[in-house]
Amino acid sequence: MKRLISLLLVMTLTVCLCAMLSGCGYEYFDITYRGTYDRSLEGTVLNVYNWGEYISDGSEGSIDVNKEFEKLTGITVNYSTFESNESMYSQLRTNGVSYDIIIPSDYMIERLRKEGMLKAFDPKSLSNYDLIDDAYKGLYYDENEQYSVCYNVGMVGIIYNTTMVENPPKGWSAFWDEQYKDNLLMFGNPRDAFMSAQFFAGIDLNTTNKNDWDRAARLLMDQKDYLQSYVMDEIYGKMETGEAAIAPYYSGDYLTMYDVNEDLAFVYPEEGTNIFVDAACIPFSCQNEAAALMYINFLLEPEIALANAEYIGYASPNTAVVNNPDYCYYQNEILYPAQEDMPKTQYFYDIDDDIRSYYENLWIDVKLY
Numbered sequence: 001m002k003r004l005i006s007l008l009l010v011m012t013l014t015v016c017l018c019a020m021l022s023g024c025g026y027e028y029f030d031i032t033y034r035g036t037y038d039r040s041l042e043g044t045v046l047n048v049y050n051w052g053e054y055i056s057d058g059s060e061g062s063i064d065v066n067k068e069f070e071k072l073t074g075i076t077v078n079y080s081t082f083e084s085n086e087s088m089y090s091q092l093r094t095n096g097v098s099y100d101i102i103i104p105s106d107y108m109i110e111r112l113r114k115e116g117m118l119k120a121f122d123p124k125s126l127s128n129y130d131l132i133d134d135a136y137k138g139l140y141y142d143e144n145e146q147y148s149v150c151y152n153v154g155m156v157g158i159i160y161n162t163t164m165v166e167n168p169p170k171g172w173s174a175f176w177d178e179q180y181k182d183n184l185l186m187f188g189n190p191r192d193a194f195m196s197a198q199f200f201a202g203i204d205l206n207t208t209n210k211n212d213w214d215r216a217a218r219l220l221m222d223q224k225d226y227l228q229s230y231v232m233d234e235i236y237g238k239m240e241t242g243e244a245a246i247a248p249y250y251s252g253d254y255l256t257m258y259d260v261n262e263d264l265a266f267v268y269p270e271e272g273t274n275i276f277v278d279a280a281c282i283p284f285s286c287q288n289e290a291a292a293l294m295y296i297n298f299l300l301e302p303e304i305a306l307a308n309a310e311y312i313g314y315a316s317p318n319t320a321v322v323n324n325p326d327y328c329y330y331q332n333e334i335l336y337p338a339q340e341d342m343p344k345t346q347y348f349y350d351i352d353d354d355i356r357s358y359y360e361n362l363w364i365d366v367k368l369y
Helices: 002-022 065-073 085-094 106-114 172-176 190-201 210-226 235-240 251-260 289-299 302-312 353-368
Strands: 045-051 076-082 149-161 184-187 227-231 246-250 264-267 273-280
Touching: 045 289, 065 076, 065 289, 065 302, 076 085, 085 106, 106 273, 149 172, 149 251, 149 289, 149 302, 172 184, 172 190, 172 210, 172 246, 184 190, 184 210, 184 235, 190 210, 190 273, 190 353, 210 227, 210 353, 227 235, 235 246, 235 251, 246 251, 251 264, 273 289, 289 302
Parallel strands: 045 076, 184 227, 184 246
Antiparallel strands: 149 246, 149 264, 149 273
16 A cells, blocks of 8 residues: 555656646647747747846746747747846856847946947837837937837835834935844945945936045945845845845835735835836847847737736836736836826946946945945
8 A cells, every 4th residue: 555655656746747847837828919920940049148037937827928939939948047237247248158138227238238249130120119118219328229128117216114114214314224223135236235325425326436436335334334234136035024124126026025025115215216227138149139039029019018017017118018907017106106206216327447346346345344
């Protein structure tokens, strides 16, 4: 009897493992496509490099974007992720892997473009490009619309736990407030961390004055006395479980955390905040440009863009999503604040090598102080 039970368990585990490995548990969606796709590139591979947790992956009954693209075109998607613009940049510069699609942020797109690391293409040739809101076309990092197609939009705000914070924070000053000592989190990357100090001190985010960066660095050193830790993706666990009281992070990620912990609340800082755009680009090392263009157009499909917008939780630049009353974040006041509620915002720009090296070295000093 025990042998029979053991045999049945082995068979069950084997079947489950095979199902997991083959992906046969995923049920494809009946999607109506706006664009036209063919299988002329069937059997080829598309290497996609994106942020972590930044595409609808089939979990909880959602569309698996990459599987649907593979089914539609016969192209195999080799998908990998990065944690920051800087780590992505480093991989492009030093790694032997060739990517066909990358999705960096605005200032990094500007930098990659200046350094000749992006391949020019015509977004207007994509049949779904007209769905991108004009507000997200021709931005400073790609004024002539030659290198990118907007994927997501976001702003940085302050997340706080209402059970741990008596008075809601109003601005960046909260991160230098002694009453929150050891309950504060801060960005673990230099550009965002410096941003908190720059807005707090009224310093331009893109200043080229080294004295300004010195001043911001001193504030960050002072801030360390109150911090629990520097974080990036670790913020989810800490805020969702109530390990920390206040943290700065991206608006869309707050909505994800709120789904887990409804004690969390969100506010845009009164001094102003960073607004950012992430966009799909084709790196110069691309080996499958035709597939890359097909994939970008696919991402703009109304049903695909909706699935991504709902999974990621960031503001969508796609009008088919924004104007869809069935969209779960339709007219959400955090993602799409009314004009009178819109915070003061500033984009990050690429900064010349001398200033970039200067603030990166200051950041090392801050972390080691």
